[in-house]
Amino acid sequence: MPLKIIICGSGIGGLSAAGYLRAKHHVTILERGTLDFTVNDYGMSIVSNAFNLLQRAGINPQNLDMVVPTHVWRRTPNNEEGKTSHFDTRARFKGAPSVLVKRAKLQGELMRFATSPEFAGAPAEVIQNAKVTKVDTAAGKVWTEDGRLFEGDLIIGADGINSVVRAAILGDQDISASVKTYDSLAFMTQLSIEDIRSDPSFDYLSDPATQAGLASAQASSGPQVNKHIIAYHTSLNSLQVFGYTSEKEFSEQFDSAKTAIIKDVPASRVIEEFAPEFGEGFINLFRHNTKIDAWRIRDVAAMDNWFSGKALLIGDAAHAVTPLAGQGSNMTIEDAEALGYLLRDVDSPDAIPDILRKFMSLRKDRVDLVRRRSHEIGGIQEEGHEGRKRISPEEFARKIDTYQGVEQALNGPKHPGRGRHPK
Numbered sequence: 001m002p003l004k005i006i007i008c009g010s011g012i013g014g015l016s017a018a019g020y021l022r023a024k025h026h027v028t029i030l031e032r033g034t035l036d037f038t039v040n041d042y043g044m045s046i047v048s049n050a051f052n053l054l055q056r057a058g059i060n061p062q063n064l065d066m067v068v069p070t071h072v073w074r075r076t077p078n079n080e081e082g083k084t085s086h087f088d089t090r091a092r093f094k095g096a097p098s099v100l101v102k103r104a105k106l107q108g109e110l111m112r113f114a115t116s117p118e119f120a121g122a123p124a125e126v127i128q129n130a131k132v133t134k135v136d137t138a139a140g141k142v143w144t145e146d147g148r149l150f151e152g153d154l155i156i157g158a159d160g161i162n163s164v165v166r167a168a169i170l171g172d173q174d175i176s177a178s179v180k181t182y183d184s185l186a187f188m189t190q191l192s193i194e195d196i197r198s199d200p201s202f203d204y205l206s207d208p209a210t211q212a213g214l215a216s217a218q219a220s221s222g223p224q225v226n227k228h229i230i231a232y233h234t235s236l237n238s239l240q241v242f243g244y245t246s247e248k249e250f251s252e253q254f255d256s257a258k259t260a261i262i263k264d265v266p267a268s269r270v271i272e273e274f275a276p277e278f279g280e281g282f283i284n285l286f287r288h289n290t291k292i293d294a295w296r297i298r299d300v301a302a303m304d305n306w307f308s309g310k311a312l313l314i315g316d317a318a319h320a321v322t323p324l325a326g327q328g329s330n331m332t333i334e335d336a337e338a339l340g341y342l343l344r345d346v347d348s349p350d351a352i353p354d355i356l357r358k359f360m361s362l363r364k365d366r367v368d369l370v371r372r373r374s375h376e377i378g379g380i381q382e383e384g385h386e387g388r389k390r391i392s393p394e395e396f397a398r399k400i401d402t403y404q405g406v407e408q409a410l411n412g413p414k415h416p417g418r419g420r421h422p423k
């Protein structure tokens with residue numbers, strides 16, 4: 001008998017899990033909002049580890065309006081050449097590309113994976129405007145704000161960093177208690193390629209059809225504050241710019257408005273923040289588009305348990321990471337593929353507790369490595385780990401980017417950390 005699976009949340013994690021699980025099981029997704037895949041939201045890197053899995057599952061790159069990065073340009077704060085690395089994972093990792101793509105585009109394609117009759121199994125049912133407010137993990141019951149009750153053999157919490165399912169698993173009504181902040185924010189804006197072409201010192205970014213990727217420059221202002229500007233292509237026509245710095249007066253606004261995004265920050269404030277350390281080239285990136293938002297940098301404290309009774313967490317709900325290693329969604333997609341594989345032959349709810357244990361034992365070391373590397377890149381010192389040797393970019397790429405899916409992780413010592421995993 002197929003299992004009855006309820007997924008809370010239709011983000012990258014919820015939709016990809018539905019895509020993998022529908023082949024064998026009945027899947028219902030509860031999404032609090034209304035889905036709109038045409039919005040111009042942020043761009044992200046889907047690296048070879050996750051993109052490889054999606055391609056094998058049947059995701060069509062032509063539906064993504066994506067670019068394939070070829071370079072990482074490290075620049076000085078004055079946009080002079082530093083170290084340029086070639087970043088084409090197709091050459092390094094058995095043909096698996098890494099891509100830069102807008103989140104909504106990827107989500108739209110994952111919706112096709114979850115619901116189109118072209119894929120194996122019954123299409124998942126996606127119920128929008130269904131905000132989950134209460135979960136009984138032992139009974140496998142979920143209630144939505146409008147009073148509806150849904151029951152499943154398995155409840156998957158893919159409801160993001162402020163997960164209601166996590167609160168139920170931890171037995172903690174304060175959802176934000178496990179969310180950590182680090183006196184760090186990123187100012188974010190989007191540019192068109194035309195904007196970039198107006199400055200010859202950015203020639204190297206001006207033709208993403210031939211070379212695409214990420215330019216970054218770092219500077220510090222005193223021992224505590226690491227400032228970091230990153231610009232990367234998000235399609236053949238657009239780029240995204242992040243300026244990382246400390247929160248300063250914004251921390252009070254984040255706290256009082258109980259939000260992680262402050263919209264419409266004046267460009268003059270952002271320029272004032274970076275002008276002392278950065279030259280006109282990088283500063284000008286914040287002058288083209290008046291729409292600049294401030295994003296609070298957060299993650300979820302490492303948890304000992306991602307499941308309880310019939311409920312399991314995946315993606316940001318289980319292990320949101322700070323963004324600088326560009327792997328949050330990638331870990332989420334890896335989770336989804338692993339769950340689909342582990343549940344492929346399960347035909348009785350009795351098998352679920354063992355599968356959830358195995359899932360976590362397979363996934364936790366990889367996610368912890370990403371959390372650690374993301375902290376290192378962001379200059380976040382982890383308590384109790386002062387003086388620990390840093391993970392080198394090469395080691396990180398070897399352990400993370402080369403991933404070939406959970407079947408191979410189960411069958412060989414490919415997994416970082418503890419060697420072989422239980423079968």
Ligand SMILES: Cc1cc2nc3c(=O)[nH]c(=O)nc-3n(C[C@H](O)[C@H](O)[C@H](O)COP(=O)(O)OP(=O)(O)OC[C@H]3O[C@@H](n4cnc5c(N)ncnc54)[C@H](O)[C@@H]3O)c2cc1C
Binds near residue numbers: 014030042131164
């Ligand atoms: C600025 C920024 C840049 C990033 N860049 C990258 C990158 O380059 N590469 C990368 O891999 N990752 C990146 N990430 C991280 C990535 O966005 C997340 O890791 C990923 O979106 C997690 O997916 P998710 O499905 O677990 O959670 P989410 O994307 O947060 O989705 C959660 C879903 O659940 C729904 N939901 C929430 N609560 C409820 C409820 N109570 N009931 C019903 N539905 C609910 C939400 O509406 C949403 O649809 C970035 C993140 C940010 C903020």
